[in-house]
């Protein structure tokens with residue numbers, strides 16, 4: 339499967355075209371919109387989220403509630419566009435326009451794509467960069483991820499995400515009996531955190547950062563249950579599924595690192611405390627006695643839950659601005675800020691869940707018969723039987 343996205347943060351809309359979903363898969367705007375709403379939430383979000391109520395419109399590839407096998411096209415309107423029609427207009431700029439509309443952004447913001455993007459594409463107005471490099475684009479990545487999640491759920495594969503850490507406050511070790519319970523508890527939390535004590539401390543850390551004109555980052559975790567064993571491959575670098583998940587995670591704006599299972603702790607422990615012993619039972623087939631490696635060996639799924647974490651740096655736009663340089667005057671300046679999120683880790687957890695869902699659904703569609711949803715369901719069930727009896 340593949341998808342492309344288009345659209346600027348303050349342009350009229352965001353668009354995605356998804357190719358490769360099997361025909362006959364049920365898909366509605368309503369289920370996509372649930373995930374779009376989840377992505378908008380979270381303590382620490384800025385004023386833009388009060389303007390937007392993200393809703394996807396399916397404009398191709400679905401008829402009477404089922405995918406057709408043709409590309410699925412989704413659009414999400416930017417409500418904020420109504421305030422930006424001139425600045426973001428597509429017609430050539432009228433020289434008579436006001437100075438405000440003609441004003442170029444020439445001050446590069448540290449931590450953003452502004453300077454590198456301007457340099458790469460030759461833009462003297464860095465709005466041409468920031469409009470597209472903005473994490474507003476993650477809206478349609480979540481829409482594409484919702485379609486992928488639907489496919490996975492029909493195959494008995496479930497995902498959940500949660501916030502593990504914000505601003506150095508770490509949640510207690512996870513303790514849950516089912517992914518549904520984990521989801522219920524984290525959905526109810528303003529920071530998408532399982533641990534009520536840490537939740538309060540995280541919220542206080544966000545408030546403190548905001549008060550001080552600063553921002554904070556954190557760590558999100560995605561857990562996947564029900565993936566059949568043997569998806570992915572060890573035979574070539576670009577077919578390793580764990581590497582695709584890692585790439586997807588770091589492709590999220592502001593994400594800087596990835597861990598699976600015990601992650602970087604593996605560097606500090608002996609092999610006997612890192613590798614997972616293999617066992618067999620007729621009901622479960624092969625399983626691992628522990629899951630320290632987070633569901634992957636040799637670039638393939640082990641059939642154990644996938645546990646993958648992503649690290650988000652603090653939001654780069656600070657009300658207490660960092661020093662930078664104006665590309666016209668080459669003079670130093672300290673930025674003035676209109677609005678920004680102070681922490682978007684809870685929202686980014688939903689983005690992480692979506693991009694991981696996309697990679698897993700793509701791998702499944704690539705590996706098994708996938709023109710028809712029914713055939714795909716049968717193929718995945720057969721893989722489970724085969725692995726159990728192998």
Ligand SMILES: Cc1cc2nc3c(=O)[nH]c(=O)nc-3n(C[C@H](O)[C@H](O)[C@H](O)COP(=O)(O)O)c2cc1C
Pocket residue numbers: 384449450451471472473476590591592593651653654655677678679680682685686689
């Ligand atoms: C959900 C989400 C919301 C974000 N909101 C903001 C924001 O309001 N202000 C900001 O400066 N950066 C925000 N970012 C981060 C920037 O988009 C990101 O740091 C920037 O595009 C540069 O990319 P890089 O950090 O991956 O190098 C957000 C990121 C995510 C995932």
Ligand SMILES: C=C(O[C@@H]1CC(C(=O)O)=C[C@@H](OP(=O)(O)O)[C@H]1O)C(=O)O
Pocket residue numbers: 347384385386387390471472473474477591677678679
């Ligand atoms: C719009 C979203 O996030 C935006 C991501 C973002 C950035 O620089 O990445 C900057 C802010 O944009 P604005 O300047 O319009 O307020 C955030 O609000 C969104 O998540 O939907």
